[in-house]
Amino acid sequence: MIPMPDRVYLDNSATTAVAPEVLAAMRPYFDARYGNASSLHSFGREARQAVDESRAAMADALAARPEEIVFTSGATEADNLAILGSALARSGGGHILTSKIEHDAILRAVEWLKPMGFDVTLLDVDGTGRVAPGDVASAFRKDTFLVSIMAGNNEIGTREPIDEIGRLCHDRGVLFHTDAVQAVGKEMLSLENVDMLSASAHKLHGPKGVGFLYVRRGTRLAPLLHGGGHERGLRSGTENVPGIVGFAAALALAQAERVDVTSRMRRLRERLMTEVLKIPATRLNGHRAESLPHITNFSFAGIEGESLVMKLDEAGIAASTGSACSSPNLEPSHVLVAIGVPLSMAHGSLRISTGRDTTDADIDRLLEALPRVVAELRAMSPFKVGE
Ligand SMILES: Cc1ncc(COP(=O)(O)O)c(C=O)c1O
Known part of the structure; x- marks a missing residue:
């Protein structure tokens, strides 16, 4: 390896x-x-x-x-x-x-x-x-x-x-x-x-x-x-x-650390929601508050989630599109379809999920790379994204 x-x-x-x-x-x-x-x-x-x-x-x-x-x-x-x-x-x-x-x-x-x-x-x-x-x-x-x-x-x-x-x-x-x-x-x-x-x-x-x-x-x-x-x-x-x-x-x-770890996760999730939603033509998939602390899912118009995951991987960041189990399958996620995400956006989804070791520095890395990667992919896309 x-x-x-x-x-x-x-x-x-x-x-x-x-x-x-x-x-x-x-x-x-x-x-x-x-x-x-x-x-x-x-x-x-x-x-x-x-x-x-x-x-x-x-x-x-x-x-x-x-x-x-x-x-x-x-x-x-x-x-x-x-x-x-x-x-x-x-x-x-x-x-x-x-x-x-x-x-x-x-x-x-x-x-x-x-x-x-x-x-x-x-x-x-x-x-x-x-x-x-x-x-x-x-x-x-x-x-x-x-x-x-x-x-x-x-x-x-x-x-x-x-x-x-x-x-x-x-x-x-x-x-x-x-x-x-x-x-x-x-x-x-x-x-x-x-x-x-x-x-x-x-x-x-x-x-x-x-x-x-x-x-x-x-x-x-x-x-x-x-x-x-x-x-x-x-x-x-x-x-x-x-x-x-x-x-x-x-x-x-997990039980011994629960309060500490989940409050950090919630704080990181708030940061993610505030910062990632500043990227134009982006939506949060899911509930802002009634959510598990470690999962945040976004969609970016005009790009494919798979390309986004690959580009982030090149930058040393591992995230996913939809669930790991259905990733090889190019159908849009049944969850995103069920919550009514338009098909054009359901394909451009990114799931970010934190763990007990995730730090602010990790989120900084993502927030530094993500707007750049999204812009690069959109520049290559045949679809024009309205801002
Ligand atoms: C909600 C949910 N149910 C079931 C499973 C399957 O769990 P396992 O990997 O232990 O078979 C997963 C794993 O992705 C999951 O997230």
Whole structure:
């Protein structure tokens, strides 16, 4: 790899650096304590203890019970387990309510269920990406059994009113799932009205390849993976012991630092909004205030987001257009389309997402490069941009 010491990383909603504290906590479970948590000998018992302690600490942090945490390979699996698992636990079909701006792990999972007799309603959002609780209430049907609305959007950062939506679901005896991947560790999340919640370690300075689904006691769920019956039969497969230990360490760190880190992130987001919107023909995608602290998304008329990302990369700045998962695909982002961004602008979007290590100096670098890069790309564009 070519060393590039001066690079600035502003793509923390795609993934984050593993924090040194997290790496240190994980390391022994790769070599000295490498047992299989199901083995009876001392190596196995050490691994089991690490998994149990991690689970207990995470449950405590979320005000959940340890047995309500089901470890998975990440949030894609957790989302699929929530959607498919609750659908497959039913005898007949039924109706699922979700929104147009969910992650593909939700949208593709509900789509997959349709030929099996399930109906799906994709709720609209407003121009800032908010789902109206009233829309959820009026879309309920007699056979609605599941609602899934994310806690905060991964592309535009908009926070959703999940407490209110969860309460509406519980009043009707409907299961409520939330994909809280981008919110865990950054927001105070209450599980009071939540039956299932998905999270992923690599979004909060933990390792890749580990996540969990919180499953409220008593929720009926069918497993998707069959085998040795791990995770109370809900997710077979040898536990990723270093990953689970790392996830617990990352969550503990995020909670300990939350107030400091998120207030810095909010301040940097304010700076970004003030300065970037000075660039002519630029818009903010998302909500100014009802937002996760680390994500800010802009559109620039007359340019392609991909070119912008490449030009910034040449300047040593890593940001993204839309979500990392859909970047190779040249369709405009389904989230930007859902909030009504005109097609000409939806193609020119840039997502900037900060992490625990992002500084003012990093934002200075971006603010120095961005107006220049946008102007250069516009000068090459066949479309004239009105100012
Ligand atoms: C909102 C949201 N849900 C789900 C996922 C998928 O998570 P994972 O990478 O752990 O599979 C992501 C990651 O991009 C995400 O941002």
